[in-house]
Amino acid sequence: MNLVTRSALDFTAPAIMADGEIIDNFCFSEQVKGKYAVLFFYPLDFTFVCPTELIALNNKISEFTHREVEVIGISVDSKFSHHHWRKMPITEGGIGEINYSLVSDIKKSISRDYGVLYDDAVALRATFIIDDKFVVRHQSINDLPLGRNIDEIVRIIDAIKHHEEHGEVCPANWKEGKAAMQASSEGICDYLTSHSEEL
Template sequence: MTNFPQIGKIAPNFLTIGVYKKRLGKIRLSDYRGKKYVILLFYPANFSAVSPTELIGLSDRISDFKKLSTQILAISVDSPFSHLRSLLSDREEGGLANLAYPLISDLTQAITNDYKLLTEDGLAFPGLFIIDKEGILQYYTVNNLLCGRSINELLRILESIQYVKKNPGQACPVDWRHGDPILYSHPLKSKIYFKDLYSPKKS
């Protein structure tokens, strides 16, 4: 049985080569600890069918993630030179020109293995992990290779995680967005929420 990294535990650290703004450099996950949330986005390979749509979509929404003090790191089993080639290729060619965050190389597949996402073909399943400022894993999803992920839903989840961390004892109900009514983690306190939501409305 494959055991994924556990929610509430320290996310597996790594040190590898990343490419950002056409420059190669070392990237260590733990360097963001105490500074930013991290969205660690695994994708199968450069120039694959779905990946450019997700990576470009995230880049185009980078200001939304910066407002939430969140760093995006995208990782695949491609070499740094494949990443560089992708970043030098225009978007209409399936490339990632002007990407607003680093691409990380996992050529040895060690990181993908640590996060239990390696396919039988040696690629990475599309996994996404939210890691808080303490380096703790707060959320993850894994898709099949042909279904794109939702940026709006990712932002909603990220906001809810940050909200409950800042407001101990509170919880976010289904489809919660900032400003919506909240629950309390104590079931008796949350009776007010359920009463307001489900009681018959007076005409």
């Protein structure tokens, strides 16, 4: 299911917040109002690839905060499972006290609505980047064995913001600080003349 260019799907669910507080009425649209958001679905707490992704995401949290991006993890586990996993040391298979919220999709309705529920059991490794107007600008889905690249999520956010601020489009392998181009025949010709070897 493609959600890119459409409004994100709102939900209210239990969650554990970045400060460790457990709440029952985490409202997605209220939490991210006026901000960008990364909605980061993962299969299950206490598994194998998942903690590496969540810890990697937390290690880059300052990159997201600097860009005014709210990060939200979500799986089909209970709020109590999330809480316990956060309390476990990394050396024992936990994730530590990560600095972003984890939502409980124990009813599997959010994963189903976003089209990422696998075999009616767990969420696939899905990432949705949502802009400050609550529009989905990017989505990607990995199969269960394949961990994500957090730097690529940051790069895509930078590309979206660059386009919004400057009106330029971002070519393949673009990174913040690199040349972008005008979306025109002249723009692509000018860009390729100077940068085709960098692609």
